[in-house]
Amino acid sequence: MIKILIVDDEILICEVLKDFFETKGFEIFTLHKGEDVLKIVEKEKPHLVFLDMNLPDKSGMELLPEIKKIDSTTKVIMITACSEEEKVIEAKNKGASDYIIKPFSLAYIQENIMYKVYEQLFEDLRSKHNKLTNIYEQTLFILAKVLEEKDRYTKGHSERVANYSVDIAKELKLPENYIRIIYQAGLLHDIGKIGIKNIILNKRDVLSNNEFDEIKKHTIIGFEILNILNNFKELSVIIRHHHERIDGKGYPDNKKGEEIPLSSRILAIADSYDAMTSNRPYRKGMAQVEAIKRLIMSKGTQLDTMLVNIFVNVLIKNKTVTSEDIKQLLYNDLVIQSLYYH
Ligand SMILES: [Fe+2]
Numbered sequence: 001m002i003k004i005l006i007v008d009d010e011i012l013i014c015e016v017l018k019d020f021f022e023t024k025g026f027e028i029f030t031l032h033k034g035e036d037v038l039k040i041v042e043k044e045k046p047h048l049v050f051l052d053m054n055l056p057d058k059s060g061m062e063l064l065p066e067i068k069k070i071d072s073t074t075k076v077i078m079i080t081a082c083s084e085e086e087k088v089i090e091a092k093n094k095g096a097s098d099y100i101i102k103p104f105s106l107a108y109i110q111e112n113i114m115y116k117v118y119e120q121l122f123e124d125l126r127s128k129h130n131k132l133t134n135i136y137e138q139t140l141f142i143l144a145k146v147l148e149e150k151d152r153y154t155k156g157h158s159e160r161v162a163n164y165s166v167d168i169a170k171e172l173k174l175p176e177n178y179i180r181i182i183y184q185a186g187l188l189h190d191i192g193k194i195g196i197k198n199i200i201l202n203k204r205d206v207l208s209n210n211e212f213d214e215i216k217k218h219t220i221i222g223f224e225i226l227n228i229l230n231n232f233k234e235l236s237v238i239i240r241h242h243h244e245r246i247d248g249k250g251y252p253d254n255k256k257g258e259e260i261p262l263s264s265r266i267l268a269i270a271d272s273y274d275a276m277t278s279n280r281p282y283r284k285g286m287a288q289v290e291a292i293k294r295l296i297m298s299k300g301t302q303l304d305t306m307l308v309n310i311f312v313n314v315l316i317k318n319k320t321v322t323s324e325d326i327k328q329l330l331y332n333d334l335v336i337q338s339l340y341y342h
Contacts (some may be wrong), residue, residue, distance in 0.1 A: 009056050013102065038063070046074060158187050158189065166183050223237070
């Protein structure tokens with residue numbers, strides 16, 4: 001519940017504001033002297049304080065920086081008896097968000113004060129939301145970097161997968177917030193590899209069946225790491241399914257076709273393409289045209305047909321390949337040609 005503290009030596013003002021805000025569903029605290037203000041601010045952490053400039057024991061101007069010291073995000077609206085411009089400027093310099101002038105009518109409360117309250121609370125919410133979003137995104141970057149330290153052969157892979165996925169999502173004209181989540185999923189798609197033994201993860205030889213089964217667990221581990229937090233739930237599902245196949249032969253849940261989330265189908269293409277074209281210590285990356293050929297050959301079995309077509313268009317648009325290269329590729333291989341148009 002939103003908490004408001006009203007501090008004014010005029011009992012009537014406190015009562016009028018209290019009654020008004022309580023009917024709106026706010027929790028209200030009132031004080032008529034300055035002495036307990038800091039105690040209440042510390043204990044109740046109000047979102048907003050109405051603070052009289054002139055209190056019998058302390059001035060509101062003295063209390064204002066003390067309140068801000070306890071919690072800099074607490075919004076303070078000064079109550080003043082007249083529009084003393086200098087005082088108002090001083091109060092704003094000390095961190096006051098706004099001011100109201102006494103005496104005021106109920107109409108003034110309804111029209112002006114209510115507006116000021118909502119404006120301040122909205123501002124508070126917005127700055128908290130922005131801070132949280134920043135922390136959240138930084139955490140994602142750090143997690144992706146931690147993984148790269150462990151799985152050194154995939155340095156830069158997550159970021160490239162994220163960027164390719166965003167290119168596909170933009171081509172599909174998906175909404176901005178969806179594109180943002182796809183980017184984050186790209187960065188974290190292999191985060192579950194944190195739970196896989198280094199000896200398996202960094203093995204240069206062909207993996208045994210048991211070892212491959214271990215590697216496969218990274219989809220579920222990634223899901224479980226991220227699913228704990230509400231903010232990561234959507235991401236966790238995308239990451240869980242990034243190794244599913246359109247024909248249902250993927251893992252971990254053997255999902256088929258459109259049962260696989262769209263973002264996971266996008267990630268699968270970006271992931272395959274980058275894995276094929278990147279250099280590894282034990283092999284050179286494949287030529288881009290060759291990798292595209294393999295993507296085309298995987299349409300309808302491993303990868304989503306429509307999304308592969310879109311990705312090929314993206315690569316033509318950003319001049320990775322030319323449409324001539326693609327035509328050549330298709331003419332050179334009749335099998336591929338039939339797959340491309342099916
Ligand atoms: Fe993966």
